[in-house]
Amino acid sequence: MSNILFRCDKLTKKFGAVTAIDSVSFELEDGEIRALIGPNGAGKTTLFNLLTGRLDPTAGDVYFREESITNLSPESIVEKGVARSFQITNIFNEFEVVENVQVSLVARDGQGWDVLHNMSGLKRYHDEAMEILERVGLDEKYNHPAKSLSHGEKRALELAIVLARDPEVLLLDEPTAGMSQVEIDELLELITSLANEFTILIVEHNMDVVMTVAETVMVLHNGQFLAEGTPETIQRDETVRDAYLGGEV
Ligand SMILES: Nc1ncnc2c1ncn2[C@@H]1O[C@H](COP(=O)(O)OP(=O)(O)OP(=O)(O)O)[C@@H](O)[C@H]1O
Numbered sequence: 001m002s003n004i005l006f007r008c009d010k011l012t013k014k015f016g017a018v019t020a021i022d023s024v025s026f027e028l029e030d031g032e033i034r035a036l037i038g039p040n041g042a043g044k045t046t047l048f049n050l051l052t053g054r055l056d057p058t059a060g061d062v063y064f065r066e067e068s069i070t071n072l073s074p075e076s077i078v079e080k081g082v083a084r085s086f087q088i089t090n091i092f093n094e095f096e097v098v099e100n101v102q103v104s105l106v107a108r109d110g111q112g113w114d115v116l117h118n119m120s121g122l123k124r125y126h127d128e129a130m131e132i133l134e135r136v137g138l139d140e141k142y143n144h145p146a147k148s149l150s151h152g153e154k155r156a157l158e159l160a161i162v163l164a165r166d167p168e169v170l171l172l173d174e175p176t177a178g179m180s181q182v183e184i185d186e187l188l189e190l191i192t193s194l195a196n197e198f199t200i201l202i203v204e205h206n207m208d209v210v211m212t213v214a215e216t217v218m219v220l221h222n223g224q225f226l227a228e229g230t231p232e233t234i235q236r237d238e239t240v241r242d243a244y245l246g247g248e249v
């Protein structure tokens with residue numbers, strides 16, 4: 001069996017006159033930890049949206065395990081094993097921490113979710129949800145309302161929600177945005193612990209984070225594929241430096 005997890009073939013997305021993704025082709029192999037970087041407006045979020053079905057491409061195709069997922073719905077793509085973090089926008093703030101994970105487990109099992117009728121149905125997912133919370137270091141706060149968590153803890157809860165969907169690949173969209181250095185260090189430890197088990201594609205602006213977690217780095221610029229290589233190679237790459245204002249990479 002091929003060990004290629006994602007394959008994009010001349011993927012293109014236009015928004016009117018703007019070509020946000022311009023004929024991008026790449027492959028992501030099983031078990032890789034790859035960072036996707038690029039200056040503001042390079043097309044990183046658009047590419048994530050194309051990989052996860054939130055946007056349909058103008059042209060080109062996306063394959064997951066060599067099966068076309070072009071134009072599939074986001075939920076169908078999650079069911080295939082592609083999970084994406086959304087910068088804590090998919091947390092139910094009024095729910096307890098553990099309930100957030102339970103809801104995700106209900107969705108994994110393809111059961112309808114209706115807050116009014118299914119609250120008691122969540123209980124049978126309690127133990128499994130607690131195991132996931134332990135992995136992300138939130139088990140002691142299981143019965144706290146999600147809204148009481150710190151920003152870093154919310155990002156960890158979001159990862160727990162994603163893990164509950166039993167994914168093969170994690171797409172992490174700027175996971176360290178807005179975090180303190182202490183929170184970043186904790187999250188890095190968590191991501192590193194997940195790296196043995198999952199393929200990870202991470203959009204990240206913080207180059208220290210990229211250097212710490214990524215095995216390979218892929219650079220987008222003006223919607224085009226600019227470079228790919230080890231973090232060290234990318235840091236030395238003149239075209240990459242030029243693409244960033246002030247050569248900050
Ligand atoms: N829904 C949209 N409608 C019109 N233009 C869009 C839309 N989404 C993105 N764009 C444009 O596509 C280009 C790529 O945007 P995108 O958000 O993917 O970049 P990015 O690399 O994620 O940027 P950032 O690092 O600032 O988040 C930009 O020029 C942006 O203005």
